[in-house]
Amino acid sequence: MLTPLELIEEIEKLPPKERLQVVGKVIHDTIRPDADVEKIWAREAEARWQVFERGKAEVVSYDEVMAAYRKP
Numbered sequence: 464m465l466t467p468l469e470l471i472e473e474i475e476k477l478p479p480k481e482r483l484q485v486v487g488k489v490i491h492d493t494i495r496p497d498a499d500v501e502k503i504w505a506r507e508a509e510a511r512w513q514v515f516e517r518g519k520a521e522v523v524s525y526d527e528v529m530a531a532y533r534k535p
Contacts, residue, residue: 465473474485514520 474482477485511520515522
């Protein structure tokens with residue numbers, strides 16, 4: 464069996480897409496989502512989408528957002 468360091472070294476040899484698959488699987492198997500939190504987020508996402516669909520959401524372009532964060 465590989466040590467954690469050896470495993471990391473092997474993973475680093477993989478192409479990026481395969482590394483992401485490994486990381487995704489490890490995270491999925493390690494961190495179980497809280498069903499209550501998932502339901503809350505689903506309701507929030509739906510509410511935000513409805514606001515957007517009604518044209519009531521403030522829409523800001525990607526460039527504007529990034530410019531705000533690039534300021535010193």
